[in-house]
Amino acid sequence: MATVIKEQKPKIREKLVGRMTNLGTDIRKNKISYALLAPYAIIFITFTLLPVLISLYLSFNYYNILEAPKFIGFENYIKLFLSDDIFLQAVKNTFILAFITGPVGYLASLMFAWFINDFPAKFRALLILIFYAPSISGNVYMIWMIMFSGDTYGYANSTLMKLGIINEPFQWLTDPEYMLGVIIVVVLWMSLGTGFLAFVAGLQGVDKAQYEAGIVDGIKNRWQELWYITLPNMKPMLMFGAVMSITQSFAIGDVTQHLAGMPSTDYAVHTVINHLVDYGSVRFEMGYASAIATVLFIVMIGSNKVVQSLLRKVGQ
Amino acid sequence: MKRLKAKRIKTKRLNRTPGGDILNIVVIGIFGVFMVLPLVYAVMQAFKPLDEIFIFPPRFFVRNPTLDNFTDLFILMSQSWVPFTRYVFNTVFITVVGTVGHVVIASMAAFVLEKHKFPGSKVFFRLVVTSLMFAAAVTAIPNYLIMSRIGFLDSYLALIVPAFGYSLGLFLMKQFMETIPNSLLESARIDGAGEFRTFWQIAMPMVKPAWLTLVIFSFQILWGELGSTFIYSEELKTLPYALNQILLGGFARAGAGAAATLLIMIVPIVLFMVAQGNIIQTMATSGIKE
Numbered sequence: 001m002a003t004v005i006k007e008q009k010p011k012i013r014e015k016l017v018g019r020m021t022n023l024g025t026d027i028r029k030n031k032i033s034y035a036l037l038a039p040y041a042i043i044f045i046t047f048t049l050l051p052v053l054i055s056l057y058l059s060f061n062y063y064n065i066l067e068a069p070k071f072i073g074f075e076n077y078i079k080l081f082l083s084d085d086i087f088l089q090a091v092k093n094t095f096i097l098a099f100i101t102g103p104v105g106y107l108a109s110l111m112f113a114w115f116i117n118d119f120p121a122k123f124r125a126l127l128i129l130i131f132y133a134p135s136i137s138g139n140v141y142m143i144w145m146i147m148f149s150g151d152t153y154g155y156a157n158s159t160l161m162k163l164g165i166i167n168e169p170f171q172w173l174t175d176p177e178y179m180l181g182v183i184i185v186v187v188l189w190m191s192l193g194t195g196f197l198a199f200v201a202g203l204q205g206v207d208k209a210q211y212e213a214g215i216v217d218g219i220k221n222r223w224q225e226l227w228y229i230t231l232p233n234m235k236p237m238l239m240f241g242a243v244m245s246i247t248q249s250f251a252i253g254d255v256t257q258h259l260a261g262m263p264s265t266d267y268a269v270h271t272v273i274n275h276l277v278d279y280g281s282v283r284f285e286m287g288y289a290s291a292i293a294t295v296l297f298i299v300m301i302g303s304n305k306v307v308q309s310l311l312r313k314v315g316q
Numbered sequence: 317m318k319r320l321k322a323k324r325i326k327t328k329r330l331n332r333t334p335g336g337d338i339l340n341i342v343v344i345g346i347f348g349v350f351m352v353l354p355l356v357y358a359v360m361q362a363f364k365p366l367d368e369i370f371i372f373p374p375r376f377f378v379r380n381p382t383l384d385n386f387t388d389l390f391i392l393m394s395q396s397w398v399p400f401t402r403y404v405f406n407t408v409f410i411t412v413v414g415t416v417g418h419v420v421i422a423s424m425a426a427f428v429l430e431k432h433k434f435p436g437s438k439v440f441f442r443l444v445v446t447s448l449m450f451a452a453a454v455t456a457i458p459n460y461l462i463m464s465r466i467g468f469l470d471s472y473l474a475l476i477v478p479a480f481g482y483s484l485g486l487f488l489m490k491q492f493m494e495t496i497p498n499s500l501l502e503s504a505r506i507d508g509a510g511e512f513r514t515f516w517q518i519a520m521p522m523v524k525p526a527w528l529t530l531v532i533f534s535f536q537i538l539w540g541e542l543g544s545t546f547i548y549s550e551e552l553k554t555l556p557y558a559l560n561q562i563l564l565g566g567f568a569r570a571g572a573g574a575a576a577t578l579l580i581m582i583v584p585i586v587l588f589m590v591a592q593g594n595i596i597q598t599m600a601t602s603g604i605k606e
Contacts, residue, residue, distance in 0.1 A: 030434040032446020032511040040425035043439065043481035048447050051458035058458070112347065115340050118332070125346060128596075129589055130352045136588060137581040138540045138556070141356045142563070143361075146374075157374045189351065194484070194533075196549075201599035211330050227329045243448050243604065251451030273453050280457045281545070293454045304449040 004044050027036055058290035065284055076291035085269065087292070089267050090275040093180070094250060095270065098303075100184055102249035103190030109241060112192065113199035114226065118208050128200055135193040142149060142263035144186045173260050176268035183256055190255075191248065195241030202234030221298065242307050249302050271298050333426060351442035358581060361574035362386070364395050364519070369570050381478035392562060398550045401500065401559055407555035410472055411538040414479035416533045419527050421480045427515045445604065447483040456545075463546060474546035475554075478483040479538055491601040492526035493519065525594035532591050536584045 061069035080087050116127045134140070147155045151170040155285055157169040172178050206229070214229045231238065253273025257263075260269045260277070272292060278290035341442040349358045361369065393400035428434070429441050459478070468474040496519055504514045520527065530564075559576035562569050588595070 003343075030432075033428040033432040033434045033437070036424045036428045036511065036515065037422045037440070038436075040481060040486060042479060043421070044444065044483070044486075046462060047459060047478045047481055048455065048483065049443065051462065052450075054458035054461065055455060081417050090568055098470065114346070115344050118337070119344075128592065129585070130348050132588065133355055133585050136536050136584045137355060137358075138356050140355065140581045142577070142579060143358050146357075146361075147354070153372060153374050155319075155374055180550075181489055189354065192351075198599045198602045201488065201596045201602065204596070205600045215330060219331065221333070222331045222336055234603070237599075239604035240602050247326075247449055247451050251453055253453060264550075272574055276453065276456075284459075286457055289457055293457065297450050297454045299387060300450040300454070300599060301446065313457035 010023050044152060053289045055297070058287050059294045061287045061290075063287040063290075064283075065286060069287065072287070073174070074287050077295075079288070080291055080295070086267055086270065087272075087275055090270045090272045093269055094252070094272045095266075096180065096185065096268060097252050097269075098246075098249040099186065101187045101191060101252070102299045105188055105249065106195065106241060106245040108191050109196035109245070110199050110238075113196055113203055114230070116200065117203040125192075126195075127266065132196060133194075134190045141186055141190060141255060142188075144182070144256060145173070149180050150174055157235060165246045176263050176266045177270045179260050183252075183259065186259065187249075187252055187256055191245070193244060193248065195244040198237040198240050198244075199234070202237035203230065205231055206233045235311070235314060238311050241303055242311055246304050246307060250296065250303070345390055356582070358574070362578035364571070364574070366571050369574070386569035388569075389562070389572040389575040389579075392569065393558070396558065398553075402551055403553060403555045403558040406472075406552060407541070410475050410479075410541060410543075410554065411535055413472075414533055414538045415474045415534045416576075417476065417480045418482055418485055419530045422482065422486040422530060423489050423523070423527060424515060426486050426493055427519055430490045430493040431484075431496070431498065431519075441546060442581055444483045446484055447489060452464055460545065461553065469546055470548050470552065472552065475538070475541055475543050479534055482537070485534060488529055488598055489523065489526050491603070492523050492598050494601060496522050498588060525597040528591050528594040529598040532584075532595060535587060539583055540580065 058069060060071060062072050062075075063069040076077060089202045112131050114286075116124055116131070119127060146153075147156070150169060150173060152158055152161065152169050154169065154172065155251060156172060157166070161169070170178060172182050210229050210233065211225060214225060217227060219225050251273060253271050254277075256264060256269040256271055257274055257277070262270075262274055264270055272295070275293045276289055276296065279285045325437055357376065362378065362385055363383070364378045365380060365382045368375065368379060388401075396582045406428055419547075429437050463469050463474050466497050468477065500522075501518060504518045505511075509517070540556050541554055541555050542560065544557055547553055561582055563573040565573065
């Protein structure tokens with residue numbers, strides 16, 4: 001034991017001395033690092049980090065912009081969960097939308113990326129473009145309004161009536177029975193975004209030699225290959241794609257607002273984001289809106305953490 | 317690269333059966349049609365004369381394609397109170413300045429976060445990754461308050477400056493910069509290049525796919541920017557805002573509206589087409605490692 005300690009001591013001292021002599025150069029080097037980081041850091045802190053903290057602070061206050069914020073403790077949260085029925089409805093809608101469009105959009109991104117990867121390179125580029133385009137084409141989703149328009153001019157209605165399946169037009173976007181379904185279709189249509197591209201790239205990056213080695217290890221079909229070789233190889237992309245999907249699926253708001261109006265009939269597709277906009281930009285109850293934002297923030301971060309811990313199990 | 321490709325072609329396709337391949341083609345075919353139809357429809361609408369837009373029963377394909385909708389759009393635009401070119405200028409200005417600033421500022425930060433070790437760098441990057449996990453809507457209210465406090469409201473700055481700080485751009489750039497060999501940077505430093513020069517003249521040319529990706533992604537966001545929360549003066553408003561006003565014009569303007577939708581839609585798609593190879597290359601390093 002004694003010899004071991006003796007041997008270690010000089011090492012530690014050496015390290016310390018080394019560090020001290022390096023300190024000067026370290027600071028100078030770091031100065032440059034901080035200088036190059038500074039412009040980004042300042043903007044990131046001002047417009048991303050600070051707002052989270054301000055939101056948290058305001059959620060414990062009554063604040064209407066005109067008067068100074070007044071501290072009211074948990075009152076906003078209590079009102080939110082105990083007496084705001086519309087919020088609870090919005091939470092329910094948001095969770096339904098997130099639990100369907102999140103996982104389905106994610107798996108669809110992965111599946112299509114995987115399928116497309118089997119095509120020859122020429123077709124692949126075209127297919128990637130076709131599947132990715134809806135997510136970047138701005139507000140083209142308004143086109144769906146014509147498809148699901150409530151009168152007989154809507155494609156859904158006119159087609160179904162021509163086929164004799166229905167006799168009178170369905171009110172797709174104003175009848176609470178169908179609204180959620182239509183929104184889910186539109187959101188899924190737009191859900192092959194950045195995560196999809198990451199999957200495409202991840203699939204192309206798997207070392208081909210591993211597939212050959214897999215054959216020797218007894219892999220028999222493409223599904224086993226996917227589970228035991230491909231997916232474990234692209235785990236980091238799976239993580240990245242999950243982050244993108246989850247954040248997106250909890251942030252649904254624009255689509256519901258534009259397609260179903262705000263407020264939508266009976267709040268049938270009212271989401272937490274819609275509720276937030278309602279209180280923040282329409283009623284100017286900033287404290288209350290901040291409480292909504294904080295709840296949403298916690299839900300988003302929380303579900304990301306849960307899903308990441310699940311994804312660690314892929315291929316095991 | 318070429319050798320690699322040749323090798324790939326030579327390898328036999330393993331674990332693939334004809335049945336599976338057919339299923340693959342069928343699935344991609346069906347869903348591909350589902351994905352592309354609304355976009356094709358948007359194109360069709362833009363070239364339909366008014367009587368075809370309102371025909372019953374509705375028709376998908378255009379019979380007598382016309383450019384009337386586009387001329388209508390331009391006539392409407394020339395009648396607007398603020399000259400139409402002003403909206404175009406606003407959006408182009410915001411997009412270009414925002415994008416260039418984002419690429420330079422985020423790359424600079426990505427460079428030091430990836431290639432320098434200094435106190436706080438890991439924590440900062442973790443914060444950036446965490447910020448990918450919540451949507452911007454969550455911070456909209458405090459953002460508005462901050463903008464009004466620092467006097468950014470009703471100016472280009474409200475749209476341009478936050479664009480510099482997009483977290484996704486920094487994240488993708490930092491991950492891609494892992495591929496730059498440290499020895500190369502070291503030799504530049506030995507040759508007497510300062511850190512900024514090492515970054516600008518050695519690192520940046522090597523990460524062209526990544527900064528092209530940043531350009532495209534930030535362009536996509538800024539190009540579609542309505543800006544109506546922060547900008548109130550008509551002469552500062554953006555092109556999507558002006559086109560949206562036409563869309564809201566109802567039946568009488570359905571044709572011009574369809575033309576407007578097509579114009580807004582086509583730009584990001586064309587840009588993506590051009591840069592696709594580079595973007596995919598960048599996404600190959602996009603993973604989140606534990």
